[in-house]
Amino acid sequence: MTDTATIPLADLIATRLTDALSPTTLTVTNDSHHHAGHMGDDGTGETHFSVDIVADAFAGQSRVARQRLVNRALADLLATRIHALAIRARAPGDAD
Numbered sequence: 001m002t003d004t005a006t007i008p009l010a011d012l013i014a015t016r017l018t019d020a021l022s023p024t025t026l027t028v029t030n031d032s033h034h035h036a037g038h039m040g041d042d043g044t045g046e047t048h049f050s051v052d053i054v055a056d057a058f059a060g061q062s063r064v065a066r067q068r069l070v071n072r073a074l075a076d077l078l079a080t081r082i083h084a085l086a087i088r089a090r091a092p093g094d095a096d
Contacts, residue, residue, distance in 0.1 A: 009046040009081060013074060017053060020073035024092055025054040031086070047083040059091040066090075 010028045017026055029050040051070060058066045066089035071078060078085065090096075 009077070010049065013049060013051065013077065013082075016073050016077070017051065017070065021053065021055040021057045021069060023053045023055040025052070027052040031084075046081065049082060049084070050086040050088070052088045054090045054092055054094075056092060058089050058094075061091070063089070 010030050014026060014028045017023060017028075027050075029052075030046060031048040031050055032046055053070065057069060061069070067087050070085075070087050070089055074082065074085070
């Protein structure tokens, strides 16, 4: 069993989203350095992230439903390790 505490959180986020949503495009960005010293900064440098994801699973879904799918895939991390997550979730063919 892999100790998830030793894996960079951005990589863990990418793995979880890939497993759950099979995206065609996925970018996970660690934005924590922009929030150093702010609320939610725990000193790890892994608290604030942005996700840009394109997946067939989002087709026909509202923006809120798309965000819920992402949040569901990352639920335990959002409860324990991620302080803030910006989500841009699109279906293939959606306008940029």
